[in-house]
Amino acid sequence: MLKVKSGDVDRMGLLFERYHRQLFGFLYHMLGRADTSEDLVQNVFYRMLKYRHTFTGEGEFRTWMYHLARNVLADHVKKNRHDRHHTDVADMAEHIGGGSRADESLERDQEAAQLHQALARLSPEHREVLVLSRFQEMKYGEIARVLNTTEGAVKVRVHRAMNELKATFLRIEN
Incomplete structure (x- = not known):
């Protein structure tokens, strides 16, 4: 750069x-x-x-x-x-594809879709820290610099976001 x-x-x-x-x-x-x-x-x-x-x-x-x-x-x-x-239905259909899938594969796809739904329902702040830490694989220190906060605050946000994600996922699953 x-x-x-x-x-x-x-x-x-x-x-x-x-x-x-x-x-x-x-x-x-x-x-x-x-x-x-x-x-x-x-x-x-x-x-x-x-x-x-x-x-x-x-x-x-x-x-x-x-x-x-x-x-x-x-x-x-x-x-x-x-x-x-x-959720963009066309994108989800693209991942499912044609042909028959084993029940196990279909179940994984459904769980992934439910997880995506749960992630989408989180507050933007919680979704952001989870995306950065879990999907972008950033370390807490790096996230803290991006968010202009402390590493401890990031740890707390990730913990709270994971709890909210779990609760939301379980509500969707039921």
């Missing part, structure tokens, strides 16, 4: 190749919509280019990138408050 900042904007392609999947996963788990998540990934990379002067190189690039992603997500949510979160 420091090379991009100094004017070598061709390096953005390399950053895109390295990080677009991570950003898509984060945004998809926050929104539950593949098409919107793809668009927002593009917006994050546009902002990286636009605000490259703000990257100091003192902290981790990934932390700075997630700050931008959170801002893009917040802007999207503000603009689309009327568009309530929903």
Whole structure:
């Protein structure tokens, strides 16, 4: 990123190749919509280019990138408050596919769908810490830097979010 900042904007392609999947996963788990998540990934990379002067190189690039992603997500949510979160049925059908599946495989798919529903019902703050810690596999210290809080606060948020996720999942299952 420091090379991009100094004017070598061709390096953005390399950053895109390295990080677009991570950003898509984060945004998809926050929104539950593949098409919107793809668009927002593009917006994050546009902002990286636009605000490259703000990257100091003192902290981790990934932390700075997630700050931008959170801002893009917040802007999207503000603009689309009327568009309530929903699970994209087309995306779910894509994962199920054609042909016959064993009962065991179908059960796993149903559990995954229920888990996705439960995750979608969490508060944005709880969903965010779970997505960052479990899906993006970020360490608590890194999450703390992204969220501008302490590592202890992140641990508490993750614990509370997991409890809420378990309770929500059990309500959906029954």
